[in-house]
Each structure stands twice: as structure tokens, then as C-alpha cells.
Amino acid sequence: MKSELRNNFYILSLGCPKNEVDAESMSYALRKASFIFVDDPSMANFLIVNTCGFIEPAKEEAIAAILDLAEIKEYNLNKNKPAFLIVTGCLGQRYAMEIYQEFPEVDLVLGTAQYDLIVSSVQRLHRGEILRDTLPGKPGSIKHLYQGEQAASDRSYAYLKIAEGCSNRCAFCAIPGIRGPLLSRPLEDVVAEAAVLTERGFKEIILIAQDTTRYGQDIYGEPRLTELLQRLIKIPGIGLIRLMYVYGDVFSDRLIDFIAEHPQVAAYIDLPIQHASDKILKSMGRRDTNKHLRELIAKLRSKIHNLIIRTTVLVGFPGETEEDFAELKQFIKEIRFDRLGCFVFSPEEGTRAYKMPDLPSREIAEARHDQIMSLQKTISLAKNQERIGKTYDVLLEDISSDGLFYIGRSYGEAPGIDPSIYVLAQAADINIGDVIKVKIIDTDDYDLTGVSVHEFT
Numbered sequence: 001m002k003s004e005l006r007n008n009f010y011i012l013s014l015g016c017p018k019n020e021v022d023a024e025s026m027s028y029a030l031r032k033a034s035f036i037f038v039d040d041p042s043m044a045n046f047l048i049v050n051t052c053g054f055i056e057p058a059k060e061e062a063i064a065a066i067l068d069l070a071e072i073k074e075y076n077l078n079k080n081k082p083a084f085l086i087v088t089g090c091l092g093q094r095y096a097m098e099i100y101q102e103f104p105e106v107d108l109v110l111g112t113a114q115y116d117l118i119v120s121s122v123q124r125l126h127r128g129e130i131l132r133d134t135l136p137g138k139p140g141s142i143k144h145l146y147q148g149e150q151a152a153s154d155r156s157y158a159y160l161k162i163a164e165g166c167s168n169r170c171a172f173c174a175i176p177g178i179r180g181p182l183l184s185r186p187l188e189d190v191v192a193e194a195a196v197l198t199e200r201g202f203k204e205i206i207l208i209a210q211d212t213t214r215y216g217q218d219i220y221g222e223p224r225l226t227e228l229l230q231r232l233i234k235i236p237g238i239g240l241i242r243l244m245y246v247y248g249d250v251f252s253d254r255l256i257d258f259i260a261e262h263p264q265v266a267a268y269i270d271l272p273i274q275h276a277s278d279k280i281l282k283s284m285g286r287r288d289t290n291k292h293l294r295e296l297i298a299k300l301r302s303k304i305h306n307l308i309i310r311t312t313v314l315v316g317f318p319g320e321t322e323e324d325f326a327e328l329k330q331f332i333k334e335i336r337f338d339r340l341g342c343f344v345f346s347p348e349e350g351t352r353a354y355k356m357p358d359l360p361s362r363e364i365a366e367a368r369h370d371q372i373m374s375l376q377k378t379i380s381l382a383k384n385q386e387r388i389g390k391t392y393d394v395l396l397e398d399i400s401s402d403g404l405f406y407i408g409r410s411y412g413e414a415p416g417i418d419p420s421i422y423v424l425a426q427a428a429d430i431n432i433g434d435v436i437k438v439k440i441i442d443t444d445d446y447d448l449t450g451v452s453v454h455e456f457t
Contacts, residue, residue: 007035009122010044012069014062015052017208017244017416019089021161023050026088026118033119041072046084046122053091054174055346062091070105084108084125088115090178093136094350100132111136112179138180156397156433157204157415158197162190162228166210167218168247170274171285171352172317172345175210182211182218191231194238203239203395203435205232206414213246213255226255233264240411244270248296249287260303266411267304271297272312276331277324280317285352290331297335308412310339315372316365317345318356325368332375338383339418340376344369377445380419384443391453394421394438396430405449406430408438419446426451 009030013023026048027037038044047069051062069085076083084107087099093111100106108121108131124131165180166173197205207228209215216224225243232241241264248271259265275281276290301307313328332340344365347354360368392410399406405422413419423430423438430436430452438450 006045008038008044009035009046009048010038010041011048011050012065013050014065015054015058015090017159017206018161018210019050019052021159021208022089022115026050026115029119030122035122041069042075045082046086046125047073048086048088051087051089051091053089053094053178055343055348057346059091066103066106070103073105086110086121088118093178094174096135107131108134109136110134113137156202156395157206158202159206159208160190160194160197161208162212162215163209168211169285171283171356172314172348174348174351177350179210182214184216184219186219187216187224187228187231190228191235194232195235198235198238204242205239206242206244208244211245211247212243213250223250226252226258229258229262229265233262238264240264240266242266242268242414244414246271248273248293251296256300256303260305267306268308268310268411268414269300270310270414274312274314275317275328277327280320280324283319284317290327294335308338310414310418311337312341312343313372314343314345315368316360318353319358320360329371329375332372332379336379336383337376338412340372341417342369342372381443381445384446384448387440387448388443389440391437391439392421393435394423394450395435396423396432399425399432406432419448421448421450424449424451
């Protein structure tokens, strides 16, 4: 005898913080419609995986997650418990037909412009409708983006997505085809959401988009990020504002000066440069040059006190020679980024770089990746040693499993991607969620160790 179908759902989000926002949007909409979130997939009737499909490793992770949830669905069905498997997000947008063909366990695929359909789709599945003929439409929608009430409340920070899509068309990037062109949210919409997030007690608001620096270009005719920041800092009680995913070619002096003059905006810039060889930058379709990047970074560091710069580079791009790679390494040696992530080029269908000639072998590309990360490890340790003896405001977010350390972040560490600050848990009046002054006393290659300042008084 078949069990009664209940309203329990489980959602797994893969990939970047932008995907996390979309997952929270779906979760909130379902809960508002009286569906119940469970954190154990075996207890759920509706299994949702919000996928990333940006590069090959992300696709592999998404496929593995689909297979895992398919097994759980099969287990539930064998227990006479109704179960449905829903795939959403980037992989669904790119490969809906293939997912239906390869995974008969999947009941529905929704693309990146269909998050607002999650409630009606689940309700239709609940009624017994077959939806395997549903295909993603044209990408590009901001209808689902408001999440002031829906951001996860179990953490100290909230992501605020200010735009969807991207119009840059870098040769290696599939995002415009997955997410559509740049679609900015109106200023008033973003400010209203930030006010709600502040009222809910989030101590840090992280502005995200595929390209935050071009925010507003599509609806106002020019970038409006500085104007947005001007409005945000006026919100009573707003915490730290952090910028992610900025592009150097439109990083204006006005924006630099604003960040320098307003401590509410973190002295932290996430500036993915991708490469430092002009030849490779041009082939990638990037609008920057080695010279401009050097000038921009010098200007940023001269104007913004104690600035932390994070970057991302891509190695193994078609046509990258040993000379190009050497130029990238030299650039990193000289610039000494505070944080750096390195990726190996992945040929992606639908991009200009997919069939470009002169692709370095995987072995060479991975060796270059390892060289970059080894170099950055040395730089990171040296940078961390420079911080010993300095004092920072640190937001405590967790405690180590042995109870010996609180784990936190200063303005210089973005959540999820940067190292942590470990604070000796010696003071009885310190709690998770507090912002305390911490003196750095030790470091390893990436993480820092500190003590609360009042332990010295």
C-alpha cells in the first residue's frame, strides 16, 4: 500500500553563492506555500538539486549529486514512499534534454529563468501530473531575486544578488548562454532588500552578480554601483558591505574613492584578472591589459588603507605558451595578491574558446596550476606573517570541534572561499555571533591564530 504523499522537500545547492541565493529563493517560496523543508533527503518527498554547470568539474559534481538523489528516490519508492526528483539551475538550463534522456529518475528540469515556477511545479507533481516534457526557456530573469525574508538565518552574513546574467562574452565562459545578458535590479529594489536583511540582524551583506561593477548599465545607461553603495550605507544599522566579482576595466576612480572614504564598505576587492599576458587576455575577450591591471592595483592600494585583494587566474587556455605562463607568474610575484584561486581551462560547448587551436595538454595545464598555487602559498604565508601583532575586528561564526578555538573572519576574509581566523576560546564572555577585537599571534600558510585583545589587559 502506497504511503500518503506529504509536503516535505529537500534542496541541495551546488556551485557559487549566486546559486545559493537561487536555492534560498526556492526554499522560501516552497515554505511559504506550506511545504516543509527537511535536512535529511531520505525524509523528503521532493528532492531538489540546484546545479552548477559552469566548468567540467562542476558538471561532474552535479551529475554525481543527481545520481545520489536518484538512489534516495529509488529507496523511498521501494519503501512505498512517494518521491520526485527535480533538477534546477545551470546544468538544467544547458542540458535539459540530455538529463531527461540519461536520468529516467528525474521528474522535472527547470532552467535558470524558471525558479519562480518551483511552487506551481511541485504542486503539479503533487497532483500526479507528468512534467518530463518541461524544457527551460530563454535564460534571463530577475523575478525570483528578492530574498530579504528568505536568506538563511543560521549565519552572520547574507548574499544580496544585485543583477543576473552577464554581457561580457568572455571566450571561455558559458554564463551568458546559461544566465542570459546582464539584468540589473532597480536601485530601490536592492536597497529595500538590504534594509530587510539589516533589520533581520545580518552583520555582513555581500553584493554579488556575474559582474558587480557593471550593475545598472542595462537599465540606467551607465554603471550605478557607486550610487547603490551611497544608498546602502544610509540604511540605519547596516553592517559591513562586501563587493565580489568586480571587473577592472570599469572600476572607476569615483568607486575607488568611495570605498576608500567609507568604512562601511569592506577594504576588500575580489578582482578576477584571469591572466596577465596581453595576448591571452585579448584571446580570452577580456578588456584589460597587463599595464592597466598594474596601474589599477597600484591605485587601489595607494587609496584604500589596508586593502585586501583577491583574484582568480585561468591557466591552460588555448595558445598559452611557456612565455605567456611565465608572464603570469611574474605578474603574481610582483603584485603579491592577498588571495588567489587558480583554475585549469575547461573547453565548454557554446563558447568561442571551445574549439580554439593550440590547447596545452592537460598535464601541462595542471603542472602550471600547481606552480601558481605553490607560488601563492609562499606569498600568502609572507602576507600572513606581516599581520602578526596587528589587531582586527573579527566576527565569530563557529567553534572548533575540540572547543579550543572560535572560528571567525575579519574584513579581509570572505566566507566560504578565504582562510579563517582561529581565536583561542579562553574568555568566558565571548559567544558565536560577537564581533570582537583580536590580536594575531601566529599563522600558517593560510589561516591565522589570534587572541581576544582584552586577554592582555
